[in-house]
Amino acid sequence: MLAALVILLLLVLLLARVPVGFAIGIAGVVGLLLHGGPQLLLGVLETSPHTAVSAYSLTPIPLFILMAQFVLRSGVAGELFDAARIWVGRVPAGLGVATTVSGAVFAAISGSSTAAAATLASTAVPEMTRRGYDPRLAGGLVAVVGTLAAMVPPSIILVFYAVLAEESVGQVLVAGFLPGVLVTVALVVTTLLLVHRSPELAPRGERHPVAVKIRTLTAVAPVAVLFALVTGSIYLSIATPTEAAALGAAGALAIGLVRRRLGAAQIRAALLDTLGSSVMILLIIAAAHVFGYVLTLTRVTETVVGAVAAIPAPATVVFLGIAVVYLVLGAFLDQMAILALTVPIVLPVVEQLGYDPVWFGVMVVLLAEIGLVSPPLGLNVFIVARATRRPTDEVFRGVVPFVVAMLVVVLLFTFVPQLVLWLPGTMAG
Secondary structure, three states: OHHHHHHHHHHHHHHOOOOHHHHHHHHHHHHHHHHHHHHHHHHHHHHHHHHHHOOHHHOHHHHHHHHHHHHHHOOHHHHHHHHHHHHHOOOEOHHHHHHHHHHHHHHHHHOOHHHHHHHHHHHHHHHHHHOOOOHHHHHHHHHHHHHHHHOOOOOHHHHHHHHHHOOOHHHHHHHOHHHHHHHHHHHHHHHHHHHHHOHHHOOEOOOOOHHHHHHHHHHHHHHHHHHHHHHHHHHOOOOOHHHHHHHHHHHHHHHHHHOOOOOHHHHHHHHHHHHHHHHHHHHHHHHHHHHHHHHHHOOHHHHHHHHHHOOOOOHHHHHHHHHHHHHHHHOOOOHHHHHHHHHHHHHHHHHHOOOOHHHHHHHHHHHHHHHOOOOOOOHHHHHHHHHHOOOHHHHHHHHHHHHHHHHHHHHHHHHOOHHHHHHHHOOOO
16 A cells, blocks of 8 residues: 555656656655654665665766767767768658668767757758658658667666666667667668658659768768777677776767867866756666665565466566556656666566566667657657647657557567577677
8 A cells, every 4th residue: 555655646746747856756755754754764865875876887877978968069960961861862762761870870879869859850850841851751750760869879778777677788788789770770661661652751862973972971980980989899898888988978079179069168068968967867766766665665576576477378468568558658757767667666577577687678768769759748759849840749640650660679579589689699708
């Protein structure tokens, strides 16, 4: 009964738009007070928050955020889009394919779904609509492509999951690479199928000489080097995730300085934004640990694991039921909140079913990506609608076919988990 009351309080606070970290923390404090009084509460608060946020595994998060801030301010996104447009723009829906490809690459170095969506909305959508693309297709595609930042390493949300699940940060990050590529391919194929069925949705792009294509590689090269510095060094075990994140931040700063896009004001703004985002994430982690004590004392996890184990159904069916719950949560809560609230409870259940925790991390993030473009919250949809000044319902209609494609990918990973686990299984060391 106590656990139900605390969870209900948490949901009320979240629906009242109380910041996620404060909502989780308040619910945890109330739960501890009701369970054991002030003495228990003070005992937990004296140790748990500090222990939670002082973990070494958290250090990549602020560095990845800083790297993303430098990248956002160095104008890389526009150059990536132009390069992709010139290389693939001639095929039907070429500009849409270019948006998907450049968005995936930008996601690999930005780490933020909302930032990627906002940046692509301001660069790709106006160009697509100017060239005759259907506004629903343009807005919906950009909203969905922005979610790739949650999957493609270096992903902040994957690091967050690894910390909560007490798994290897490097393994979880590398596990997101191939799924990120496959989701990108699914979005490209969906775009081509939509335009093949309804050619009026998008015109054929213009042709460009080979010399022009080669010149655009100068814009892509620094991004490729930066990606290799980060993901490659983790995969080859040359650097720890923290060291790789530091290399990425230094590389992004160097790109901005060489291109003369980062001055003192931009660097200061990047540092301040990094500080704000990092504190927000650390607050959620500290609050989640306090809330976790309530779940432990009330034996919620053991009860849920026992109840799921008693379900007379195959493990795959049970997991698909869990996936539906995540899809519903994703329509109302942001990714950080979903992971902080559910991983301590659901991960033991998934392991009881025989699934790998690294695989589960990728699946949770993929389901959370779908939530970013699902009504009623659909944060990326609102960001794109606001940035492009298009009706929100128009963008929601535009994302529908791409959401279907992502759900197909969810089913693919469910029945063929090695698509997720193969690459981390080949890591050096």
